[in-house]
Amino acid sequence: MKIPLIIVNFKCYEESTGQNALKLAKICESVSKEYKIEIAVAPQFTDICSISKEINIPILSQHLDPIKPGAFTGHVSALALKQAGAVGTLINHSERKLELNKIRECIQTAKDYELITVCCSADVNESKEIAKFNPGFIVYEPPELIGSGISVSQTKPEVVEKTVNVIKKINPNIKVLCGAGITKGEDVKKALELGTVGVLLASGVVKAKDPRKVLIDFAESIK
Numbered sequence: 001m002k003i004p005l006i007i008v009n010f011k012c013y014e015e016s017t018g019q020n021a022l023k024l025a026k027i028c029e030s031v032s033k034e035y036k037i038e039i040a041v042a043p044q045f046t047d048i049c050s051i052s053k054e055i056n057i058p059i060l061s062q063h064l065d066p067i068k069p070g071a072f073t074g075h076v077s078a079l080a081l082k083q084a085g086a087v088g089t090l091i092n093h094s095e096r097k098l099e100l101n102k103i104r105e106c107i108q109t110a111k112d113y114e115l116i117t118v119c120c121s122a123d124v125n126e127s128k129e130i131a132k133f134n135p136g137f138i139v140y141e142p143p144e145l146i147g148s149g150i151s152v153s154q155t156k157p158e159v160v161e162k163t164v165n166v167i168k169k170i171n172p173n174i175k176v177l178c179g180a181g182i183t184k185g186e187d188v189k190k191a192l193e194l195g196t197v198g199v200l201l202a203s204g205v206v207k208a209k210d211p212r213k214v215l216i217d218f219a220e221s222i223k
């Protein structure tokens, strides 16, 4: 995935499920192509395959299980995600929290199948621990701001900046994003000014009256 990067997490909202997910993914693709900015989408497992057949922007899973193909029920394997058309996966989102050892296993499992790893972290200490596992991306996302419309980049700039610096010291190859409460172009611009390479967001686009308008605001803030 190219940077700067905007990842739209579809979560399990009705507005981003099934046919609505495909419709929203097409809007993301249209703005991405028109404004030449990288927009990736993270739909539910059940929508990855149908969306990957219709659009040509990066598709991430919202989670994966650290398993190899075999006798596992109710899990989601890296192999299945790869074959469904995902190019990467979120790991340890605060709504799908994992213990540290599981995070390490998920990162390794994703790497074994050449899936890009976008690992979420709730604070600087967790970011430090996760950086030791060398994910492709770490997203600083304070849980208390998720869904709040209060932008992490505007209200916690010092933590965003500290997260970038701490991670770069451990492994300069890890790209840092931030998320939670991102709803306006100025929130994205601020995130980039603080040293991240982009944002992870959900409700600001998924629940918007006009998702295209919000995405264009993001795109114009990056130019």
Ligand code: G3P
Pocket: 009, 093, 141, 145, 146, 147, 148, 149, 179, 180, 181, 182, 200, 201, 202, 203, 204
């Ligand atoms: O994965 C990003 C998400 O948790 C942030 O939520 O609704 O504040 O953009 P939201």
